Amino acid sequence: LSTTFLHVWKWVQAFWRKNGLLTLSMLSVATGCLLGFLLRALELTELEKQYFSFPGELLMRMLKMLILPLITSSLMSGLATMDSKACGKMGVITITYYLWTTFMAVTVGIVLVVSIHPGAAAQKDDYSVGKVVLSSADALLDLIRNMFPSNLIEASFQQYRTVLVPVVKSHGFPKIPGKSLSFIYFAPDDENPEIHRPVFLELTPSPEMTYRTLPGTSNEMNVLGIVIFSATIGTCSIENGAPRGAP
Numbered sequence: 001l002s003t004t005f006l007h008v009w010k011w012v013q014a015f016w017r018k019n020g021l022l023t024l025s026m027l028s029v030a031t032g033c034l035l036g037f038l039l040r041a042l043e044l045t046e047l048e049k050q051y052f053s054f055p056g057e058l059l060m061r062m063l064k065m066l067i068l069p070l071i072t073s074s075l076m077s078g079l080a081t082m083d084s085k086a087c088g089k090m091g092v093i094t095i096t097y098y099l100w101t102t103f104m105a106v107t108v109g110i111v112l113v114v115s116i117h118p119g120a121a122a123q124k125d126d127y128s129v130g131k132v133v134l135s136s137a138d139a140l141l142d143l144i145r146n147m148f149p150s151n152l153i154e155a156s157f158q159q160y161r162t163v164l165v166p167v168v169k170s171h172g173f174p175k176i177p178g179k180s181l182s183f184i185y186f187a188p189d190d191e192n193p194e195i196h197r198p199v200f201l202e203l204t205p206s207p208e209m210t211y212r213t214l215p216g217t218s219n220e221m222n223v224l225g226i227v228i229f230s231a232t233i234g235t236c237s238i239e240n241g242a243p244r245g246a247p
Contacts, residue, residue, distance in 0.1 A: 079234025163216035
């Protein structure tokens with residue numbers, strides 16, 4: 001019995017060393033789903049929900065903290081230790097994969113928009129509050145600008161974003177000195193249609209709304225600019241003949 005228990009204990013230790021992280025991750029997911037279903041029936045206040053989600057908030061903050069050093073260090077060290085030919089092939093494969101996945105995403109999005117019109121209610125709410133929609137050209141230019149950040153430290157917590165400022169232009173009527181433009185027409189009376197009463201009418205044209213683009217920022221990490229910078233530094237290290245580090 002002791003020998004069997006010893007073999008089982010060794011098997012558990014070996015399994016835990018190999019799959020400990022995966023096991024804990026699965027247990028965490030199962031525990032989170034179970035707590036979510038059980039606590040859904042309770043009417044928690046907003047303050048209680050905030051306190052209950054505090055450990056998860058700490059986890060997300062730690063994960064976000066690791067994004068920047070992981071991206072920069074892995075790209076720089078990986079590209080610096082690679083052969084230039086292999087680096088070029090990997091770049092072509094990466095660009096092809098990115099273009100293909102983007103094409104598939106755009107195709108699926110167009111099919112879904114034409115077929116089921118997702119987010120129609122949200123779009124109506126946005127238009128009702130007067131939300132300014134950024135044009136496709138400005139979004140493309142912002143994407144290219146974010147590829148080349150002017151400040152690497154700023155790119156770790158901000159990215160460039162074009163801001164549209166509304167400008168109202170009121171045409172109005174032609175100005176005539178000493179005179180005011182108004183209209184008088186005769187409308188039939190409600191009680192006696194044969195009698196026409198004069199009605200004074202003054203028309204005001206609707207103002208023309210135009211938008212002016214101004215430089216702005218959004219509080220999001222410029223991952224694209226950091227990736228481009230790290231890949232450029234790693235590639236330049238290969239071209240300059242820098243000594244390769246041990247893996």
